[in-house]
Amino acid sequence: MAFRITTNGLMRSYRTSLGKINGKVYDTMERVQTTRNFSTSAEDPAAASKAFQLRRSFWRAQDHIDNTKYLMNKIQMGWTSTEAVVDGDGSVPSLDGIASSLSAISDTTASGRPLLGRELIEKSESIVMCMNVRYNDEFVFAGIDGMNVPFSWGEDGALLYRGVDVSATEGTEDYEKLQKMATETGYVDVGLGLEEDENGDIVDSSAFNSAISGIEFLGYGLDEDGEPQNLAVLMNELGNIFQDCDRDTGAYADSADEERAQALTQKLLDAISRVQEQHVALSSQSEYLQVNLNHLEETQYTLNTEISELEQMDPALAVTEMYWAQYCYQAALKIGNDLVSQTLFDYLK
Numbered sequence: 276m277a278f279r280i281t282t283n284g285l286m287r288s289y290r291t292s293l294g295k296i297n298g299k300v301y302d303t304m305e306r307v308q309t310t311r312n313f314s315t316s317a318e319d320p321a322a323a324s325k326a327f328q329l330r331r332s333f334w335r336a337q338d339h340i341d342n343t344k345y346l347m348n349k350i351q352m353g354w355t356s357t358e359a360v361v362d363g364d365g366s367v368p369s370l371d372g373i374a375s376s377l378s379a380i381s382d383t384t385a386s387g388r389p390l391l392g393r394e395l396i397e398k399s400e401s402i403v404m405c406m407n408v409r410y411n412d413e414f415v416f417a418g419i420d421g422m423n424v425p426f427s428w429g430e431d432g433a434l435l436y437r438g439v440d441v442s443a444t445e446g447t448e449d450y451e452k453l454q455k456m457a458t459e460t461g462y463v464d465v466g467l468g469l470e471e472d473e474n475g476d477i478v479d480s481s482a483f484n485s486a487i488s489g490i491e492f493l494g495y496g497l498d499e500d501g502e503p504q505n506l507a508v509l510m511n512e513l514g515n516i517f518q519d520c521d522r523d524t525g526a527y528a529d530s531a532d533e534e535r536a537q538a539l540t541q542k543l544l545d546a547i548s549r550v551q552e553q554h555v556a557l558s559s560q561s562e563y564l565q566v567n568l569n570h571l572e573e574t575q576y577t578l579n580t581e582i583s584e585l586e587q588m589d590p591a592l593a594v595t596e597m598y599w600a601q602y603c604y605q606a607a608l609k610i611g612n613d614l615v616s617q618t619l620f621d622y623l624k
Contacts, residue, residue, distance in 0.1 A: 276349045329582045336575040339466035343571060346463060346485055347564045353415040353487055354557045356408035360401070361554045364369055367401045368394060370547045377540050385525030392517025399510035404435070406489045416489035419461045434508050441495045442503045453495045461486040466571050492553045494546055502538060506546040513539040
């Protein structure tokens with residue numbers, strides 16, 4: 276049985292085929308402009324789904340990088356500020372210098388006590404100012420209450436941390452407040468696999484604690500002998516005792532001052548060692564975050580490479596496909612011209 280091919284049928288078939296070829300030309304031109312393997316998920320659902328997962332991981336890694344950089348800058352600001360405490364500056368001596376001066380004071384060098392006393396008081400005031408440093412309008416050493424100044428001197432001369440006397444006695448309400456402020460946490464997700472335990476609390480090892488407590492750094496409360504443990508308080512009290520010594524001989528004002536000075540001197544040396552350790556710990560935190568940042572950036576680079584390989588096509592291949600599509604389109608036009616002319620001629624016959 277013979278089928279008659281009509282002119283209209285042939286024209287419809289030709290126009291359909293030509294439209295597809297023309298669409299292919301535009302698709303290849305778009306690929307040359309964007310160098311993308313696909314523009315919609317419908318073109319390649321499997322690749323689009325994988326690309327979305329990769330991009331989600333990429334964006335999450337970027338959030339972790341931003342958080343890590345912020346924490347690094349905050350801790351670096353704190354470390355730089357406390358470096359002036361530990362290593363001193365042009366106006367106040369270093370902690371090692373203070374410790375050496377304390378160890379050098381004896382009966383034969385007693386005349387130096389008043390001068391050392393003034394240095395201790397100036398150093399204690401310098402410490403308070405350094406501990407009130409800010410980063411991005413947030414007080415670095417204020418724990419989770421970064422909007423309010425952490426340290427201040429009370430009207431009675433007591434050193435306060437967020438309004439609480441840092442020399443509060445154990446068992447009192449103020450001491451419980453200090454304990455809570457010293458151990459409070461503000462966890463930040465830096466790509467450690469943020470996780471909660473069965474009670475809904477953040478697992479320590481799965482996030483980074485951004486809360487830096489100033490009293491954890493300088494010390495708080497009283498020791499077993501009833502003496503203050505805060506570095507600035509110890510310096511201020513011992514400094515006042517030394518300043519009351521005789522200007523010429525360095526003799527103590529009374530035996531009670533001498534006895535207290537001897538007790539505070541060793542306490543101060545111990546506090547200096549603790550603060551130096553805290554300063555090193557800050558440096559270690561900064562180094563840890565730097566290692567974490569390097570890891571995150573490497574991960575993000577790998578993800579970006581995978582995304583590019585999945586979504587982006589070789590520009591040379593894209594251009595080749597475009598020229599081939601254009602060639603096919605031009606060939607289709609030529610064939611169409613010949614076909615239509617011949618068919619009309621036959622029809623007129």
